[in-house]
Amino acid sequence: QVQLVESGGGLVQAGGSLRLSCAASGRTFSTYGMGWFRQAPGKERDFVAGISWSGGSTYYADPVKGRFTISRDNAKSTLYLQMNSLKTEDTAVYYCAAEKTGWGSRKNINEYDYWGQGTQVTVSS
Numbered sequence: 104q105v106q107l108v109e110s111g112g113g114l115v116q117a118g119g120s121l122r123l124s125c126a127a128s129g130r131t132f133s134t135y136g137m138g139w140f141r142q143a144p145g146k147e148r149d150f151v152a153g154i155s156w157s158g159g160s161t162y163y164a165d166p167v168k169g170r171f172t173i174s175r176d177n178a179k180s181t182l183y184l185q186m187n188s189l190k191t192e193d194t195a196v197y198y199c200a201a202e203k204t205g206w207g208s209r210k211n212i213n214e215y216d217y218w219g220q221g222t223q224v225t226v227s228s
Contacts, residue, residue: 105129105201105217112197112222119189119226125182125199125219133177136207138215139184141195141224148198148212152184156205164210166192189226196221 111123123139134156142148152173153162161173172185182199200215209215 105132105135107199107201107217107219109197109199109219109222112224114225114227115189117189117191117226117228120185120187121189121224123184123186123197123199123222123224125184127180127182127201129180132180132201134205135201135203135217136205136209137173137175137182138200138202138207138209139173139182140198140200140212141193142198142221143195146195150210150212151197153207153209154182155207160207162208162210186224189224191226191228194224194226196223 106128108126138153139151140148141151150164154173158175170188174183198221199219201217202215
């Protein structure tokens with residue numbers, strides 16, 4: 104089992120940057136594919152970015168391509184999301200998630216096995 108705890112959210116002006124972290128417990132973090140999702144008020148939880156177990160493959164939703172970067176440090180059991188050029192429409196609760204296949208390419212919330220509690224990101228104009 105994996106427990107996930109996000110941090111790094113906050114309030115930032117449009118055009119600014121934030122770096123989210125997701126700390127994982129357990130010795131099997133390096134075998135899981137990992138993903139970031141976000142959920143705005145009144146909307147569904149959407150895929151943002153994914154990364155394979157090794158970090159060798161990454162995947163992004165179109166709205167964040169070129170602005171967000173997902174990465175991981177398996178030695179530290181930590182997942183990251185660097186968010187640059189933030190827009191007001193990026194405002195949401197951001198969740199990290201783990202999936203057992205290790206591929207990191209899954210975009211459906213039902214394909215992930217473990218979730219963090221979320222961290223709020225608010226981008227002001």
